[in-house]
Amino acid sequence: MSTVLVIGAGGVSSVCVHKMAMNAEIFSDIHLASRTKSKCDAIAASVKQRTGQVVQTYSIDAEEVPAMVNLIRQVQPSLVVNLALPYQDLPIMDACLEAGVNYLDTANYEPKDEAKFEYKWQWAYHDRFKEKGLMALLGSGFDPGVTSVFTMWLKKHKLKTIRQLDILDCNGGDHGQHFATNFNPEINIREVTAPARHWENGEWVETPAMQVKTEFDFEAVGKKNAYLMYHEELESLAKFVPELERARFWMTFGDAYITHLTVLQNVGMTSIEPIRYQGKEIIPLQFLAAVLPKPETLGETTKGNTNIGVIATGEALDGSGEKTFYIKNICSHEAAYEETGNQAVSYTTGVPAMIGSAMLVTGKWASDGVFNMEQMDPDPFMDMLNSEGLPWTLEELSGPVDF
Ligand code: NDP
Numbered sequence: 139m140s141t142v143l144v145i146g147a148g149g150v151s152s153v154c155v156h157k158m159a160m161n162a163e164i165f166s167d168i169h170l171a172s173r174t175k176s177k178c179d180a181i182a183a184s185v186k187q188r189t190g191q192v193v194q195t196y197s198i199d200a201e202e203v204p205a206m207v208n209l210i211r212q213v214q215p216s217l218v219v220n221l222a223l224p225y226q227d228l229p230i231m232d233a234c235l236e237a238g239v240n241y242l243d244t245a246n247y248e249p250k251d252e253a254k255f256e257y258k259w260q261w262a263y264h265d266r267f268k269e270k271g272l273m274a275l276l277g278s279g280f281d282p283g284v285t286s287v288f289t290m291w292l293k294k295h296k297l298k299t300i301r302q303l304d305i306l307d308c309n310g311g312d313h314g315q316h317f318a319t320n321f322n323p324e325i326n327i328r329e330v331t332a333p334a335r336h337w338e339n340g341e342w343v344e345t346p347a348m349q350v351k352t353e354f355d356f357e358a359v360g361k362k363n364a365y366l367m368y369h370e371e372l373e374s375l376a377k378f379v380p381e382l383e384r385a386r387f388w389m390t391f392g393d394a395y396i397t398h399l400t401v402l403q404n405v406g407m408t409s410i411e412p413i414r415y416q417g418k419e420i421i422p423l424q425f426l427a428a429v430l431p432k433p434e435t436l437g438e439t440t441k442g443n444t445n446i447g448v449i450a451t452g453e454a455l456d457g458s459g460e461k462t463f464y465i466k467n468i469c470s471h472e473a474a475y476e477e478t479g480n481q482a483v484s485y486t487t488g489v490p491a492m493i494g495s496a497m498l499v500t501g502k503w504a505s506d507g508v509f510n511m512e513q514m515d516p517d518p519f520m521d522m523l524n525s526e527g528l529p530w531t532l533e534e535l536s537g538p539v540d541f
Contacts, residue, residue, distance in 0.1 A: 146222030153488025206233035244279030278494025310359030
């Protein structure tokens with residue numbers, strides 16, 4: 139039995155709140171606040187219709203720390219679940235510290251004026267959370283989130299050390315639009331247009347964005363081009379799996395997506411440098427995000443599967459030499475929509491946000507300070523993935539990846 143306050147009312151939040159309501163024995167009292175209250179009300183109406191549970195809704199600008207503190211004091215949750223945007227991470231953490239409540243998010247802090255995400259800003263809160271006897275759990279989505287839990291489960295049960303790690307993220311869904319992103323367009327485009335970076339022999343190796351690619355045959359999707367990218371869990375994995383010789387992140391993109399993105403980049407529409415337009419300052423990428431389809435509207439038309447997993451090579455725990463394992467989840471867009479009214483990219487993020495929240499409010503994961511997923515016991519989280527709609531499979535491969 140617990141009271142939770144969820145911030146943000148996009149696709150990820152919608153899935154998380156629906157799944158919380160479906161687990162009313164854990165989340166007995168759900169409160170939802172966002173900038174636009176009507177979006178909270180729409181989620182609450184869908185939750186009521188699908189589960190019979192009541193969700194209380196509020197309007198909040200999460201960057202206003204005193205207003206956040208007031209709301210937390212009014213609701214008195216045991217956990218604040220931040221499913222707004224990465225820009226709001228630090229103000230929400232500040233409000234949690236002041237009001238004395240635990241914190242969870244799915245994406246690490248990013249300053250608005252620089253497309254650069256790093257854990258350093260949030261790790262700097264560790265001592266303050268620890269002193270107050272509070273816990274902050276960072277990155278409880280799929281990637282980051284489940285990918286780190288998959289890796290630590292392999293380290294606990296299969297591999298003594300991990301030498302090489304490849305994270306493979308494939309969205310094989312088709313939404314029927316010429317160009318759309320499956321989560322917040324501004325954050326998504328900032329991420330994919332940033333230079334690629336991977337971890338090799340103790341240092342970061344940078345390559346231009348969307349230049350290094352490999353073709354991979356994804357189960358339940360087929361052959362796709364996967365591009366080397368930087369992704370935030372590489373930073374925490376390099377820290378918490380120090381023996382890693384190489385860690386890389388790959389994401390699939392179709393040719394039409396790349397063509398559209400290239401044109402938008404070439405004409406300056408993905409820039410985050412402010413420009414003046416009709417006497418007003420605007421940011422081209424924010425304007426582009428405003429005209430693109432909203433991710434939460436793609437659910438009904440998106441067909442196909444996502445396939446996200448981790449391939450790890452290292453020394454087997456049972457002393458049988460070097461082994462390679464592939465652990466992954468396949469999620470159907472149609473099934474996700476049927477269950478929660480949202481497509482699979484929101485589903486694969488919102489379900490782990492609910493599971494991470496369950497770990498904290500039930501005390502299965504409990505510690506004082508700021509923590510990444512790699513620092514927690516993977517077993518109870520892996521069990522809930524199976525029971526909550528994201529079942530995973532484990533396969534032994536004949537050897538390390540050849541790309
Ligand atoms: P959306 O853009 O659909 O939703 C974001 C929500 O946050 C909106 O409801 C928005 O309000 C609200 N919001 C924005 N600014 C504020 C503010 N200042 N105060 C209060 N609310 C605010 O995003 P998604 O649902 O697609 O993504 C949510 C988060 O999940 C993002 O941080 C994203 O990076 C992360 N993510 C993580 C993944 C993972 O696997 N770890 C994968 C996918 C996403 P309004 O409606 O008024 O604009």
